[in-house]
Amino acid sequence: MNTAHAPVLELFKLSKAYPSAKGPAVIVKEFTLNFAAGEFITLIGHSGCGKSTVLSMVAGLTDATGGAMILAGKETNEAGPDRGVVFQSPCLLPWMTAFENVMLGVNQVYFTASKKDRRELAEYYLSVVGLGNAMHKFPGDLSQGMRQRVGIARAFALQPKMLLLDEPFGMLDSLTKMELQEVLLELWRRNKLTTLMVTHDVDEAIFLSDRVVMMTDGPEAEVGDILTIPFARPRIRTEVMSDPRYLEIRNHLLDFLNERSHIRPSRIAALHAAESVTAADCPAPQAALRAH
Amino acid sequence: MKLFYQLKLDAILLPVIALLICLGGWAIIAGHGKTTTSVDDWGDKVTKTERFGLSKNLPSPAETWTASKPYIMEPFAKRGELDQGILRFAWLSLKLVAQGYAIALILGTPIGFFLGLSKNFSRAFDPIIQILRPVSPLAWLPLGMVLFSGLKIVDGNGRSVFGTSDAAALFTIAICAMWPTVLNTAVGVRAVPQDYLNVAKVLKLSKIKTLFKILIPSALPYMFTGFRLSLGIAWLVIVAVEMLIGKPGVGGFLWQQYNANSYAHIILSILTIGVIGYILDRAMSMIEGRFRSA
Numbered sequence: 293m294n295t296a297h298a299p300v301l302e303l304f305k306l307s308k309a310y311p312s313a314k315g316p317a318v319i320v321k322e323f324t325l326n327f328a329a330g331e332f333i334t335l336i337g338h339s340g341c342g343k344s345t346v347l348s349m350v351a352g353l354t355d356a357t358g359g360a361m362i363l364a365g366k367e368t369n370e371a372g373p374d375r376g377v378v379f380q381s382p383c384l385l386p387w388m389t390a391f392e393n394v395m396l397g398v399n400q401v402y403f404t405a406s407k408k409d410r411r412e413l414a415e416y417y418l419s420v421v422g423l424g425n426a427m428h429k430f431p432g433d434l435s436q437g438m439r440q441r442v443g444i445a446r447a448f449a450l451q452p453k454m455l456l457l458d459e460p461f462g463m464l465d466s467l468t469k470m471e472l473q474e475v476l477l478e479l480w481r482r483n484k485l486t487t488l489m490v491t492h493d494v495d496e497a498i499f500l501s502d503r504v505v506m507m508t509d510g511p512e513a514e515v516g517d518i519l520t521i522p523f524a525r526p527r528i529r530t531e532v533m534s535d536p537r538y539l540e541i542r543n544h545l546l547d548f549l550n551e552r553s554h555i556r557p558s559r560i561a562a563l564h565a566a567e568s569v570t571a572a573d574c575p576a577p578q579a580a581l582r583a584h
Numbered sequence: 585m586k587l588f589y590q591l592k593l594d595a596i597l598l599p600v601i602a603l604l605i606c607l608g609g610w611a612i613i614a615g616h617g618k619t620t621t622s623v624d625d626w627g628d629k630v631t632k633t634e635r636f637g638l639s640k641n642l643p644s645p646a647e648t649w650t651a652s653k654p655y656i657m658e659p660f661a662k663r664g665e666l667d668q669g670i671l672r673f674a675w676l677s678l679k680l681v682a683q684g685y686a687i688a689l690i691l692g693t694p695i696g697f698f699l700g701l702s703k704n705f706s707r708a709f710d711p712i713i714q715i716l717r718p719v720s721p722l723a724w725l726p727l728g729m730v731l732f733s734g735l736k737i738v739d740g741n742g743r744s745v746f747g748t749s750d751a752a753a754l755f756t757i758a759i760c761a762m763w764p765t766v767l768n769t770a771v772g773v774r775a776v777p778q779d780y781l782n783v784a785k786v787l788k789l790s791k792i793k794t795l796f797k798i799l800i801p802s803a804l805p806y807m808f809t810g811f812r813l814s815l816g817i818a819w820l821v822i823v824a825v826e827m828l829i830g831k832p833g834v835g836g837f838l839w840q841q842y843n844a845n846s847y848a849h850i851i852l853s854i855l856t857i858g859v860i861g862y863i864l865d866r867a868m869s870m871i872e873g874r875f876r877s878a
Contacts (some may be wrong), residue, residue: 353782371785383779387801396797400787450787 299326307358334497337507376447382439384431417445437468457489615640643848651848677833684757692762696769728752749829764813772806812868
């Protein structure tokens with residue numbers, strides 16, 4: 293078997309349910325997705341649809357209540373530094389400088405390396421994200437965008453097998469956002485990291501990813517549709533945006549979010565099965581499928 | 585009026601006015617002595633001092649000042665075991681408070697951490713803490729005496745250096761002063777943002793590292809609030825403790841002067857206790873503020 297093409301991460305029927313008075317409340321239902329090595333996948337959906345829950349399960353911060361997660365051939369269900377996580381708020385520890393924040397992780401992962409090597413590693417990633425001059429400042433003295441740069445540097449400095457980004461640019465103004473997207477792409481290209489990013493920004497999803505996974509509305513959120521983004525890499529923003537396919541892709545995503553995100557493929561499939569028995573029973577999903 | 589506010593005179597003037605009002609009120613209530621000389625039936629001259637006033641035994645501000653002068657002007661004098669300068673007494677009290685306070689912090693902080701970290705520990709011990717917390721130092725001291733009865737540490741000359749009453753005093757200060765530290769530390773630990781704990785989880789930090797790199801720094805501002813409140817209580821308790829066991833110190837002096845009918849010194853002691861308590865609180869607030877901004 294060709295290991296190069298084996299998925300780095302397999303999510304098989306990953307589910308999350310919380311117990312409630314009226315039986316279990318299912319947030320995410322049977323989420324199945326395979327990640328090829330070095331693939332950049334974006335998870336897009338409405339707020340509260342459960343996309344962050346999926347990421348949190350992959351990160352190991354939330355326990356899945358069903359299904360399995362196989363990372364590099366091994367089943368995992370707890371957090372670890374083999375998955376670098378960038379949170380929506382950068383989650384820097386305010387009592388440590390930017391450098392110390394990165395070192396906290398580096399020390400943990402490379403405890404066998406010499407102190408000098410570890411410092412160099414942290415310094416390297418901090419300068420790559422453009423914080424060469426500000427690395428000894430405390431988070432309180434950094435702008436929101438700079439803090440998120442530290443968050444990205446911290447995740448990359450661990451040299452993880454996977455990168456998980458939970459709406460990393462959600463709290464930034466659009467200029468800073470675009471800048472950081474470039475920083476992220478550059479680092480991603482150099483490190484060839486398999487990446488899962490959660491966002492609700494359609495343009496961001498198109499510009500960054502290889503595949504965009506659209507999630508249906510919660511509860512019982514599942515994979516609604518998957519779209520492959522055809523643009524060649526390295527991507528240049530202006531070229532991507534002027535490509536005629538860009539608008540088509542964008543419309544497809546927006547159409548899904550606006551019109552179809554409440555339709556569950558699994559239910560349509562179930563109805564399809566029923567349809568073969570009683571043909572005239574289900575006009576609504578039929579229409580939805582045709583519209584697709 | 586504008587100039588008045590511009591020069592910020594109100595910040596100085598208003599407290600001064602308030603002080604004068606209080607002194608005036610005190611002077612009105614306080615009694616004053618009147619010495620009368622008369623010739624009695626036997627032809628001898630008799631001088632009698634009688635006190636008049638709303639509260640005739642309460643010394644007036646002037647009397648208080650006259651009586652307190654030697655204690656304030658020579659604050660470190662030692663004329664006898666129970667006749668020392670006021671700052672010397674304060675120093676003795678502070679030493680005792682420091683010891684009891686140290687015990688309170690050493691015991692209280694870990695208990696607070698356990699309460700904050702473990703729901704079960706919290707459920708188990710919270711009722712006990714809530715019951716013990718409001719108990720007055722006056723109630724704890726006798727228990728301390730019983731608990732440490734017979735304890736006696738003697739120095740080379742056979743003199744007792746640390747006895748039952750010393751142990752009971754420390755016990756009382758520690759157990760009364762401990763609760764704010766316990767409760768604030770617990771709150772601080774519970775308030776550690778989930779984000780920070782996620783960082784610890786993602787990096788797979790060990791328990792010890794999580795404690796020292798995440799939990800303690802994050803809870804520190806809360807802990808310091810507890811430390812400050814604890815110090816306030818420790819200082820409050822010292823007076824009661826010294827009164828009961830008769831140790832030299834501000835509180836001991838106060839009680840002894842009451843028994844000696846030297847009422848002016850009671851007021852001196854009260855003011856000293858207040859001023860020192862205020863200074864301690866300000867000092868702790870400053871330290872607390874530094875940790876908060878860091």
